[in-house]
Each structure stands twice: as C-alpha cells, then as structure tokens.
Amino acid sequence: MPEKSKYKIVVLGDVGCGKSALVKRFVRNEIVRTYDPTIEDKYVKKMEFRGNLVELEIVDTSGKVCRFRGFGLGNLKKNGNYWRISS
Numbered sequence: 001m002p003e004k005s006k007y008k009i010v011v012l013g014d015v016g017c018g019k020s021a022l023v024k025r026f027v028r029n030e031i032v033r034t035y036d037p038t039i040e041d042k043y044v045k046k047m048e049f050r051g052n053l054v055e056l057e058i059v060d061t062s063g064k065v066c067r068f069r070g071f072g073l074g075n076l077k078k079n080g081n082y083w084r085i086s087s
Contacts, residue, residue, distance in 0.1 A: 006055045015063030023060045038062050 021032040041060040
C-alpha cells in the first residue's frame, strides 16, 4: 500500500499577480478569466506523486499578507521551500 503524506502550502505573491488563478488551475483544472480579489481561500488536493498518495492543503493568500512585518520571503527561505509568484 502506498504511503500517504500531508503537506501544507502557502501561496504568496503580489496583489493581482495570478496566485488564485494558478491554484484553481492546479486544484480544479479551472481557467480563471476574471479578477476577483482574494481574502484567503483554502483548498485540499489529493493526488499520487512518485507512487505515494499525498494530500496537499493549499492556502491562497491575498497579496497584502506579504506586507505584514516579519512575514517575508527571508523567513521562508530559512524554514522550507517556497515559490515566489510575481507579475
């Protein structure tokens, strides 16, 4: 039986750069054609990766979250992997 692992992913980036569109395409295979500002959305995607079952909990943030003090990419670089999305 394949091993099941859980991972948490937080998507960060500038306001309006396409974070939500990217997440919705990945999770739902949905193409977003209109801009709808995000406050915060959470998604779960279960999939097989390299023969193992994985569960991804994805938090889609507003671009404003990056402006909060102490929540920058420098902290993420020290504590794990990240993707930076910018326009």
